[in-house]
Amino acid sequence: xxxxxxxxxxxxxxxxxxxxxxxxxxxxxxxxxxxxxxxxxxxxxxxxxxxxxxxxxxxxxxxxxxxxxxxxxxxxxxxxxxxxxxxxxxxxxxxxxxxxxxxxxxxxxxxxxxxxxxxxxxxxxxxxxxxxxxxxxxxxxxxxxxxxxxxxxxxxxxxxxxxxxxxxxxxxxxxxxxxxxxxxxxxxxxxxxxxxxxxxxxxxxxxxxxxxxxxxxxxxxxxxxxxxxxxxxxxxxxxxxxxxxxxxxxxxxxxxxxxxxxxxxxxxxxxxxxxxxxxxxxxxxxxxxxxxxxxxxxxxxxxxxxxxxxxxxxxxxxxxxxxxxxxxxxxxxxxxxxxxxx
Amino acid sequence: xxxxxxxxxxxxxxxxxxxxxxxxxxxxxxxxxxxxxxxxxxxxxxxxxxxxxxxxxxxxxxxxxxxxxxxxxxxxxxxxxxxxxxxxxxxxxxxxxxxxxxxxxxxxxxxxxxxxxxxxxxxxxxxxxxxxxxxxxxxxxxxxxxxxxxxxxxxxxxxxxxxxxxxxxxxxxxxxxxxxxxxxxxxxxxxxxxxxxxxxxxxxxxxxxxxxxxxxxxxxxxxxxxxxxxxxxxxxxxxxxxxxxxxxxxxxxxxxxxxxxxxxxxxxxxxxxxxxxxxxxxxxxxxxxxxxxxxxxxxxxxxxxxxxxxxxxxxxxxxxxxxxxxxxxxxxxxxxxxxxxx
DNA sequence: CTGAAAGCGCTTACAG
DNA sequence: CTGAAAGCGCTTACAG
Numbered sequence: 001x002x003x004x005x006x007x008x009x010x011x012x013x014x015x016x017x018x019x020x021x022x023x024x025x026x027x028x029x030x031x032x033x034x035x036x037x038x039x040x041x042x043x044x045x046x047x048x049x050x051x052x053x054x055x056x057x058x059x060x061x062x063x064x065x066x067x068x069x070x071x072x073x074x075x076x077x078x079x080x081x082x083x084x085x086x087x088x089x090x091x092x093x094x095x096x097x098x099x100x101x102x103x104x105x106x107x108x109x110x111x112x113x114x115x116x117x118x119x120x121x122x123x124x125x126x127x128x129x130x131x132x133x134x135x136x137x138x139x140x141x142x143x144x145x146x147x148x149x150x151x152x153x154x155x156x157x158x159x160x161x162x163x164x165x166x167x168x169x170x171x172x173x174x175x176x177x178x179x180x181x182x183x184x185x186x187x188x189x190x191x192x193x194x195x196x197x198x199x200x201x202x203x204x205x206x207x208x209x210x211x212x213x214x215x216x217x218x219x220x221x222x223x224x225x226x227x228x229x230x231x232x233x234x235x236x237x238x239x240x241x242x243x244x245x246x247x248x249x250x251x252x253x254x255x256x257x258x259x260x261x262x263x264x265x266x267x268x269x270x271x272x273x274x275x276x277x278x279x280x281x282x283x284x285x286x287x288x289x290x291x292x293x294x295x296x297x298x299x300x301x302x303x304x305x306x307x308x309x310x311x312x313x314x315x316x317x318x319x320x321x322x323x324x325x326x327x328x329x330x331x332x333x334x335x336x337x338x339x340x341x342x
Numbered sequence: 343x344x345x346x347x348x349x350x351x352x353x354x355x356x357x358x359x360x361x362x363x364x365x366x367x368x369x370x371x372x373x374x375x376x377x378x379x380x381x382x383x384x385x386x387x388x389x390x391x392x393x394x395x396x397x398x399x400x401x402x403x404x405x406x407x408x409x410x411x412x413x414x415x416x417x418x419x420x421x422x423x424x425x426x427x428x429x430x431x432x433x434x435x436x437x438x439x440x441x442x443x444x445x446x447x448x449x450x451x452x453x454x455x456x457x458x459x460x461x462x463x464x465x466x467x468x469x470x471x472x473x474x475x476x477x478x479x480x481x482x483x484x485x486x487x488x489x490x491x492x493x494x495x496x497x498x499x500x501x502x503x504x505x506x507x508x509x510x511x512x513x514x515x516x517x518x519x520x521x522x523x524x525x526x527x528x529x530x531x532x533x534x535x536x537x538x539x540x541x542x543x544x545x546x547x548x549x550x551x552x553x554x555x556x557x558x559x560x561x562x563x564x565x566x567x568x569x570x571x572x573x574x575x576x577x578x579x580x581x582x583x584x585x586x587x588x589x590x591x592x593x594x595x596x597x598x599x600x601x602x603x604x605x606x607x608x609x610x611x612x613x614x615x616x617x618x619x620x621x622x623x624x625x626x627x628x629x630x631x632x633x634x635x636x637x638x639x640x641x642x643x644x645x646x647x648x649x650x651x652x653x654x655x656x657x658x659x660x661x662x663x664x665x666x667x668x669x670x671x672x673x674x675x676x677x678x679x680x681x682x683x684x
Numbered sequence: 685c686t687g688a689a690a691g692c693g694c695t696t697a698c699a700g
Numbered sequence: 701c702t703g704a705a706a707g708c709g710c711t712t713a714c715a716g
Contacts, residue, residue, distance in 0.1 A: 028703045059490070059493070062694080071694085083432075290605060295617065359710085370688080
């Protein structure tokens with residue numbers, strides 16, 4: 001591995017250290033350290049002024065690694081998401097970073113796709129950086145990747161998904177699935193398909209359960225034919241859409257448990273020459289800005305991600321007595337969810 | 343600030359250190375350190391086996407902060423982007439993270455929006471973590487935020503934008519703007535509007551220049567009325583679209599220098615009851631997956647972000663003799679760019 | 685190959 | 701308020 005070098009090929013200028021500042025200011029290292037300690041009340045003494053001036057002048061920045069080694073905490077929160085290219089996850093992360101920063105913490109993010117192996121590696125990597133806590137938006141029900149965290153006593157909370165025992169902040173997925181389906185029922189639809197997502201994730205399972213509940217309540221029965229399991233990615237939604245549209249008696253409305261999946265359904269629809277909002281109703285989940293810009297914007301169940309982020313970090317800090325926080329989702333109806341014209 | 347505590351309210355279990363491993367394995371710390379050093383050839387000796395077993399058993403993970411303090415480098419590359427919610431940036435970051443990891447580096451990302459102030463703060467923050475190098479996708483022509491990096495001798499490269507002097511990896515924006523416009527001209531359009539982006543960024547300026555070049559070459563003249571400056575966000579593209587559509591003699595085709603801006607134009611079009619691909623031609627830049635899923639998918643000029651990422655990190659490592667790497671963009675025509683029917 | 689020792693840049697009792 | 705000293709967890713000449 002090459003050493004990183006700057007444009008002149010010379011090695012980096014040594015960063016300015018406490019020692020440098022101390023020497024120039026003519027005081028001891030300890031004093032500089034204390035004066036520059038952001039946690040202490042700001043001294044207004046003469047030498048304090050001077051030290052600050054020197055530090056600024058020399059371009060001193062505290063070495064956080066060294067500092068945290070001594071302080072015993074890194075002031076860092078690790079965040080793990082499947083993909084940053086999933087806009088929902090990107091929004092969640094940006095909100096988390098904002099809240100964390102506001103609390104004096106720095107966030108570090110890692111992505112792991114939908115791979116268990118990658119997830120373990122990513123957690124290891126974050127742990128190696130001695131994060132003070134971890135927020136996971138990746139938890140699966142079929143595998144316990146949080147066991148190690150529990151053993152080590154590293155605080156963590158799950159976001160958007162739960163394993164039903166760890167501290168978590170989630171939308172009420174059953175309710176979300178319920179209102180989505182209910183909305184379609186109210187519009188007169190009786191054949192409602194669902195692109196259900198994977199069965200290892202609490203959110204897709206909950207939303208599917210809500211879907212079923214609404215159907216039963218309306219006196220309809222759950223038809224396995226209309227319920228297509230999938231992964232979370234676009235292609236998978238497209239495939240599921242294909243299956244549904246190819247049915248002899250195809251659904252007049254579709255609930256996709258994720259926005260990405262809804263987009264996949266739209267893509268599949270195009271190949272069948274069907275237009276959402278005209279030939280069938282479509283509703284997704286977790287609204288992202290782009291969805292509202294579509295010519296037939298996708299109806300959506302919405303969860304406030306800023307609030308999720310806020311609560312997730314609060315839970316990481318807090319006394320953790322209330323272990324699972326549930327946020328109520330709300331419905332955003334749009335052109336894509338039209339009434340049934342039978 | 344609360345101290346982070348685990349679910350039982352107790353403080354973290356102390357992490358396993360080299361000392362612990364050494365004690366259990368019955369050897370010195372130095373020995374363990376060397377055996378576990380991933381850069382050294384893997385020893386197959388008896389004690390090496392034992393130490394590795396113990397380390398694994400105890401769940402040892404090297405404290406990277408402490409390690410890098412001593413090693414004199416953190417093995418970390420800092421990445422700065424305006425927004426991770428911008429899919430182009432999210433893709434770029436994921437690619438950068440992948441390449442970096444492949445080279446044994448860890449990436450840390452920060453976002454700074456379009457604010458100069460935030461940009462400086464983010465750079466400070468990354469510097470405080472003693473990153474070994476920095477990749478910036480935010481450089482503006484109207485402000486020198488890289489000055490400090492130069493002074494400190496921290497290696498950095500710019501990605502997707504350039505200040506014309508720092509090491510950078512960019513698409514050939516002039517060419518990109520040229521082929522986009524050329525495409526529309528070839529379809530018979532003569533009144534072509536442009537949503538030009540901000541004037542502080544090399545990419546929007548280059549693309550606009552390419553637009554102008556193609557017009558001139560075709561014997562048309564550049565009309566300031568058809569060239570709308572904007573920021574990079576969706577709302578800004580929407581506003582620009584409004585201006586263009588409200589023109590008495592409105593353009594039959596529009597080139598938006600960014601995908602986000604193209605989406606904004608689509609949104610504006612909706613309010614005028616215009617459909618891209620039917621009532622006007624539309625072409626964007628920097629293809630993101632969602633664009634191809636739209637009912638009238640947006641035509642696009644495409645840059646391979648994986649290649650940009652690869653080159654950016656290579657430049658960070660390399661001898662930096664070739665300071666500005668240019669990647670040729672290519673055209674992805676789609677339904678949204680239709681021929682002119684006058 | 686192995687271990688004792690110094691030191692990376694910082695913080696923090698401790699004593700003045 | 702100030703400074704000398706110990707130590708956070710690691711790595712690395714140095715000597716055996």
